[in-house]
Amino acid sequence: MWRLRLLVLAVLAAGSAEAQANSSDGFLEFSVGKFTYFVLSRRFPQEAVLRHISSNVTFLLFQIHSQYQNTTVSYTKTLLPSTSGTGNDRGLVFILRPEQTVCTWYLETEDTKPVQSVAVTLSYSERDPIPGGCNLEFDLDIDPNIYLDYNFFETTIKFAPANIGYARAAEPPPCDVSTGQESRWRLRYHVYQYFLPEGDLTEASLLQHLQRMAQVVQVMASAVKEEYLRKCSPLCLPCSGSSLVSLDTDSGKQNYSSWVSSSWGSSFTS
Known part of the structure; x- marks a missing residue:
């Protein structure tokens, strides 16, 4: 049977809704927590904007998904490797300045055909x-x-480790000065997996189900937790889709935020 696999990396969050993009004055308008559908064209790069950012938000996570065509998301209009990412599932983190209430970024595609996309902006506290x-x-x-690598026998997930949160205008906590409870080493990661309905390889189905794997509340409600990533058997190519969740339990509270979900494409299992 054919199944479409999803993989998501997460570190926890909340909220869900759908909308069509509101394009005014050359901008794509986004709202926090609302999944927005729109079409990107090679001839018409878009500037995206999020307004009315609350003062208790310290960083944003924007992610954009398509079925198989690449899109590029960038901090700047001029695309550079250090300020942009390209793929069918990509995202950026925006660390907010003091008093910042508006955030802008840029979207485009080099594909000759229009790209149907869905995107969401998530907000997080310190x-x-x-x-x-x-x-x-x-x-x-x-x-x-x-970042995924897979062959007939195994799948490898690559990702940069998370850091603990911090307030606006504060210095980021050092990543490798110590390994104590005051550092990012207190974060824990868990793996989840999720399958799309069998036999449905449509673009609409993929983009809809990706929404269940974009925010950790939905990930934990919809996916199955795994203790580790298992190697594939000869009957599986590639391994099942997964989600990695990082949990911060400092002060007895569970704080978390989601990573950018990634779709695998189709695979065959018996």
């Missing part, structure tokens, strides 16, 4: 872990994306 906040391997300074 107590929530920052996905990819201790990145030392990938191009972005803070990289919340999942």
